[in-house]
Amino acid sequence: MIPAAPEQRERAPETENAPPRHHPLDSVLRSEVLPHIWCPGCGIGVALGAFLQGLDRAGVPVDKRVIVGGIGCSSRVVYYARADTYHTTHGRAIPFATGIKLANPALHVTVFAGDGDLFAIGGNHFIHGARRNMDLLVVCINNFNYGMTGGQSGPTTPHDARTTTTPSGNFEFPFNLPQLAAAVGAVYVARWTTLDVRRLRDCFTEAASRQGFRFVEVLAPCPVSFGKNNDIGSGLDEMDYYRGLEQIWGSAGGLPNRVEVREDGDLSGTEISLHRPIIVGKFVDRPRPTFLDNYRAVVTARRKAP
Amino acid sequence: MTEKSPVLTGAHFMLGDQACAEGAIYAGCRFFAGYPITPATEIAERMAERLPEIGGQYIQMEDEIGSVAAVLGASVAGVRAMTATSGPGFSLMQENLGLGFMMEVPCVVVNVQRGGPSTGLPTSVGQQDMMQARFGSHGDYQAIAYAPSSPQEAFELTIQAFSTAERLRTPVLVMMDEVVGHMRERVVIPEEGKRTVLARRLPSVPPSEYRPYRVGDDLVPEMALAGAGYSVRMTSLTHDELGRAVTDTATQAVLLPRLLRKILEHREVYEQYELRHAKDAEVLVVAYGITGRSAAGAVEEARARGMRVGLFRPKTVWPFPTEAFLRTARTVRRVVVAEVNMGQVALEVERLVAGRCPVARVTSPGGEVFAPERILAACGPERVAQVRA
Numbered sequence: 001m002i003p004a005a006p007e008q009r010e011r012a013p014e015t016e017n018a019p020p021r022h023h024p025l026d027s028v029l030r031s032e033v034l035p036h037i038w039c040p041g042c043g044i045g046v047a048l049g050a051f052l053q054g055l056d057r058a059g060v061p062v063d064k065r066v067i068v069g070g071i072g073c074s075s076r077v078v079y080y081a082r083a084d085t086y087h088t089t090h091g092r093a094i095p096f097a098t099g100i101k102l103a104n105p106a107l108h109v110t111v112f113a114g115d116g117d118l119f120a121i122g123g124n125h126f127i128h129g130a131r132r133n134m135d136l137l138v139v140c141i142n143n144f145n146y147g148m149t150g151g152q153s154g155p156t157t158p159h160d161a162r163t164t165t166t167p168s169g170n171f172e173f174p175f176n177l178p179q180l181a182a183a184v185g186a187v188y189v190a191r192w193t194t195l196d197v198r199r200l201r202d203c204f205t206e207a208a209s210r211q212g213f214r215f216v217e218v219l220a221p222c223p224v225s226f227g228k229n230n231d232i233g234s235g236l237d238e239m240d241y242y243r244g245l246e247q248i249w250g251s252a253g254g255l256p257n258r259v260e261v262r263e264d265g266d267l268s269g270t271e272i273s274l275h276r277p278i279i280v281g282k283f284v285d286r287p288r289p290t291f292l293d294n295y296r297a298v299v300t301a302r303r304k305a306p
Numbered sequence: 307m308t309e310k311s312p313v314l315t316g317a318h319f320m321l322g323d324q325a326c327a328e329g330a331i332y333a334g335c336r337f338f339a340g341y342p343i344t345p346a347t348e349i350a351e352r353m354a355e356r357l358p359e360i361g362g363q364y365i366q367m368e369d370e371i372g373s374v375a376a377v378l379g380a381s382v383a384g385v386r387a388m389t390a391t392s393g394p395g396f397s398l399m400q401e402n403l404g405l406g407f408m409m410e411v412p413c414v415v416v417n418v419q420r421g422g423p424s425t426g427l428p429t430s431v432g433q434q435d436m437m438q439a440r441f442g443s444h445g446d447y448q449a450i451a452y453a454p455s456s457p458q459e460a461f462e463l464t465i466q467a468f469s470t471a472e473r474l475r476t477p478v479l480v481m482m483d484e485v486v487g488h489m490r491e492r493v494v495i496p497e498e499g500k501r502t503v504l505a506r507r508l509p510s511v512p513p514s515e516y517r518p519y520r521v522g523d524d525l526v527p528e529m530a531l532a533g534a535g536y537s538v539r540m541t542s543l544t545h546d547e548l549g550r551a552v553t554d555t556a557t558q559a560v561l562l563p564r565l566l567r568k569i570l571e572h573r574e575v576y577e578q579y580e581l582r583h584a585k586d587a588e589v590l591v592v593a594y595g596i597t598g599r600s601a602a603g604a605v606e607e608a609r610a611r612g613m614r615v616g617l618f619r620p621k622t623v624w625p626f627p628t629e630a631f632l633r634t635a636r637t638v639r640r641v642v643v644a645e646v647n648m649g650q651v652a653l654e655v656e657r658l659v660a661g662r663c664p665v666a667r668v669t670s671p672g673g674e675v676f677a678p679e680r681i682l683a684a685c686g687p688e689r690v691a692q693v694r695a
Contacts, residue, residue, distance in 0.1 A: 063533065078539075086540050102365060103381075299358045
C-alpha cells in the first residue's frame with residue numbers, strides 16, 4: 001500500500017496492451033470512492049486488504065458482510081469495503097454491531113476500529129461483548145496513538161513513548177490487548193503486524209470460520225504521527241522496526257512457518273514496549289457457546305417446560 | 307402447539323411501565339436493549355419476560371450508551387427496537403440519539419422521568435427532562451416526544467411512537483413520568499390490527515439504482531436493511547445522497563434543513579393533543595403527562611365554581627402543537643403552564659404567547675404531583691378568592 005513514486009506513476013504505459021488497471025480486490029471494494037484518506041505509509045490499507053482476502057477465502061458472501069466502524073482512521077475502512085457498512089460514534093461500534101447480529105444472526109458482522117476507539121472510550125463495550133461471547137469479529141488497528149486527531153497518547157501508547165500529549169514520554173502503562181481479550185472471554189485472539197500480510201490474511205480466514213467473540217489486533221505503522229514523534233521514521237522504517245523486534249508466540253525466536261498456540265493461556269510477557277521483542281501470533285482458539293446459543297437454549301427449555 | 311398471539315387482547319390491571327411494554331409489543335417491537343434504572347426497570351422486566359416467548363430478543367447492555375447503540379443496530383437490520391430509561395440513563399443516551407437522528411434510524415426511546423439533577427429523586431416524579439428531550443444531543447435536530455398521562459395512554463402513545471418512528475425514519479421519545487409509570491390502572495388492549503402502525507418504506511429500486519438518502523417530496527428516504535444486498539452505507543458524518551461522508555458546507559446545507567423539515571412538515575403523522583372546556587375559556591391551562599390529570603381536576607373544579615377555565619394538554623410535546631395552541635389560546639386572557647419542573651415547556655408557551663397575555667407558571671422542584679388546587683390557584687387568585695368568599 002505504499003504509493004508508487006510519482007515518476008513511476010507517470011511512466012505507467014497507457015497503450016491498449018497495458019495490463020488492466022484493476023485491483024484484485026475491486027469486487028469487494030467500493031473502488032468508486034477511492035482514493036482513501038490514509039496517510040502515506042499508514043498500515044490500515046494493508047490490514048483492510050488482508051481482511052478482505054481472508055473473508056473471501058473463508059467464503060463469506062459479500063451481501064452477508066456487515067462492517068461497523070467507530071470513529072478514527074481505522075474505522076474509515078467502512079467507506080471502502082463493499083458490504084453493509086455503518087460508521088457510528090466513537091467507541092460504540094460493538095454495541096451497534098451487537099444489535100445488528102441479534103436482529104439478523106445470518107449476517108457476518110465485523111467491527112473494525114482503532115485502539116483508542118475500542119479500548120479507551122469503548123473499553124466497557126469491548127469487555128462486555130467478549131464476556132457475552134457475542135458473535136462478532138473485532139479487528140483493532142493498533143497504531144499506539146490517536147492518529148486522526150494528530151498523534152495523542154492513548155490506552156495502548158507504550159510506556160515512555162512520545163506523543164503530542166506526552167511530550168516528555170508516556171508516564172502511563174498501556175493495555176496488553178491480547179491478554180485483556182483472553183481474560184474477558186474472547187474465543188479467538190491473535191496479533192500480527194502489517195508486515196505479516198499472509199499470516200494476517202490466514203488469520204482472518206480462520207477467525208471468520210469461528211463463532212463467537214473473535215479478536216484480531218493488527219499493529220500498524222502510523223509514520224505521520226507515532227513514527228515521527230518517536231524517531232522511527234517512515235512507514236517502511238516502522239515495518240523494519242517490527243521486523244527487528246517481531247517474535248512469534250511460543251517459538252524460540254525467528255519466524256517459523258507454523259504458528260503454535262500455547263495452551264497454558266498465560267499471556268504475560270506479550271505486552272508491548274518500545275525496545276523489547278514484539279510477540280505476535282495466535283494466542284487463543286477455544287470454542288465456547290455464544291450469546292445466541294445460550295439464549296436459544298434457555299428459550300427452548302422454557303417452551304418445553306410444563 | 308398453536309402459536310399464541312403476541313398481543314394480550316383484553317382488559318388488564320397493570321402498571322404504566324408494563325402498558326408501555328405491551329404497546330411496544332403491539333406495535334411489532336421485537337428487540338429491547340436496556341439497563342436497569344428506577345423507575346423504568348419494569349419496562350425492561352416486562353420485555354425480558356415477554357420477548358423470548360414471541361420470537362423477540364431481549365438484551366441487558368452494559369450501560370445506556372450501549373443500549374441505544376444496540377437499538378439502532380437492530381433497527382438497521384430491520385427489527386423494531388426500543389429502550390427505556392430514566393434521567394441519568396437518558397443523559398447517557400443523548401450521544402447515540404444524535405446518531406439516530408443523523409443516520410435516520412427508526413426506534414423508540416422511553417424516559418420515565420424522575421427528579422434531578424444527577425441521581426436526584428430516583429423513586430419519585432419529575433418532568434425535568436423535557437428540554438433535554440428537545441435539545442439534549444449536540445447539533446441541531448428536531449425531536450418528537452410524546453407524554454402519556456395514564457397507563458392506557460402509555461400503551462396507545464407507545465404504539466403511536468413506533469408508527470411515527472417508522473413513517474419518518476427517526477428516533478421517537480416517549481416522555482413518561484414516575485407516577486404514570488408506577489401507577490396501576492385498567493388497560494384495555496385491543497385485538498391485533500385494530501391500531502394502525504405504519505412501516506418504514508423499503509427500497510423501491512434494485513441495488514444498482516439505490517441511493518441511500520435520496521428523497522422525494524415527503525423528504526423521508528427509503529431504507530435498505532442490512533443483509534438485503536444493497537451495500538448500505540450509513541455514517542454519523544455529514545453525508546450526501548449516496549451516504550458518502552462529505553464534510554463541506556454545501557452538503558451540510560442540504561442535509562440539515564431536510565432533517566428538520568422532514569419532522570416539521572409531517573405534523574399530521576404525530577401531533578396529538580386534548581382539549582377540555584377550551585372553547586369559551588378565559589384561562590387556558592397547559593399541562594402534559596401526569597400533570598395533565600391534576601390540571602383536568604383543576605379545570606373541572608373551576609367550572610364547578612363558574613370560572614371559564616380550559617385545558618390544553620399536548621400528548622405530543624415536541625414539536626409543540628403550535629398552530630393548535632395558538633388557535634385555542636386566541637381569545638384567552640391568561641395562560642397557566644403547570645409542570646413538575648422549574649419551568650421548561652413554559653418557555654415554549656411564553657414564546658408562542660409572545661406577551662399577548664400573562665403566562666403564569668406552576669412549578670415544582672419535583673417529588674410529587676400537583677394537587678389540583680395549586681393549579682386552580684394560578685388560574686386567577688383574585689377570582690378564586692372571590693368565589694370562595
